[in-house]
Amino acid sequence: MRILNNLLVLGLLLTSVYSFAWGTTGHRVVAEIAEAHLNSKAKREIKKIIGKQPLAYWANWPDFIKSNPDWKMADSWHYLNFPGGLNRTEFDQTLENSSEENLYKRTLIIIDELKNHKNLSLEKKQENLYFLIHLIGDAHQPLHIGREEDLGGNKIEVEWFRSKTNIHSLWDSKLIDFQQYSYTEYAEVLDFHNKKFNKTLTAGNLNDWLYDSYQKAEDIYANTKAGDKLWFPYNYQYVSTLEEQLLKGGLRLAKVLNEIFK
Numbered sequence: 001m002r003i004l005n006n007l008l009v010l011g012l013l014l015t016s017v018y019s020f021a022w023g024t025t026g027h028r029v030v031a032e033i034a035e036a037h038l039n040s041k042a043k044r045e046i047k048k049i050i051g052k053q054p055l056a057y058w059a060n061w062p063d064f065i066k067s068n069p070d071w072k073m074a075d076s077w078h079y080l081n082f083p084g085g086l087n088r089t090e091f092d093q094t095l096e097n098s099s100e101e102n103l104y105k106r107t108l109i110i111i112d113e114l115k116n117h118k119n120l121s122l123e124k125k126q127e128n129l130y131f132l133i134h135l136i137g138d139a140h141q142p143l144h145i146g147r148e149e150d151l152g153g154n155k156i157e158v159e160w161f162r163s164k165t166n167i168h169s170l171w172d173s174k175l176i177d178f179q180q181y182s183y184t185e186y187a188e189v190l191d192f193h194n195k196k197f198n199k200t201l202t203a204g205n206l207n208d209w210l211y212d213s214y215q216k217a218e219d220i221y222a223n224t225k226a227g228d229k230l231w232f233p234y235n236y237q238y239v240s241t242l243e244e245q246l247l248k249g250g251l252r253l254a255k256v257l258n259e260i261f262k
């Protein structure tokens with residue numbers, strides 16, 4: 001009984017810790033969609049680096065290593081914290097002036113290393129690839145491009161079907177888990193559009209995609225307040241945004257990988 005109590009306490013402690021990532025399912029959906037859109041050259045090259053397991057298998061590795069002190073410096077790679085209300089010019093300036101150790105700069109570094117530094121060790125290439133799969137996912141969770149003062153929504157507490165949570169965690173995992181798909185099912189039901197439509201979703205570059213997520217975050221902030229009791233209506237309001245972000249994340253990750261390994 002004591003062990004059970006200790007486990008319960010530990011569980012409560014762990015769930016109250018701030019979270020900074022799409023949940024495991026979200027990252028796998030993004031990776032699974034990307035996998036289906038890789039060209040054969042990229043597939044071959046990626047296999048040489050990470051072996052036969054699907055991208056989805058590695059999608060959460062950068063979260064799993066967070067407890068390792070050797071990777072402490074990578075904690076800030078998963079997100080950007082911006083003030084609210086920036087227009088596009090201000091947003092781009094803030095990106096340019098931001099730290100090397102954030103989602104934007106680190107993603108650019110990783111893309112450059114994978115593309116132009118073929119002499120790096122296999123282990124380094126693997127780490128880069130795991131991070132890229134993961135970070136392009138995080139770039140599409142709107143609240144990873146959230147505000148500094150509330151830690152991307154981590155400090156905005158709400159109820160989700162009567163249980164306490166915060167809006168960051170809601171968007172990381174609770175909204176996804178509510179749909180009750182496995183990651184492969186979710187990838188399959190989202191990824192049905194024709195090439196022409198998909199092309200509209202992958203237009204632009206990382207700056208454009210981050211600004212897109214930032215605008216989604218602004219909308220979420222405007223419509224989700226501390227103390228809100230959220231349930232079915234919120235799901236109805238936002239499930240299409242959630243699914244659009246997962247699909248875009250997957251298609252854009254494929255675009256980046258095809259471009260790296262062309």
Ligand SMILES: [Zn+2]
Nearest residue numbers: 020021078138
């Ligand atoms: Zn993350």
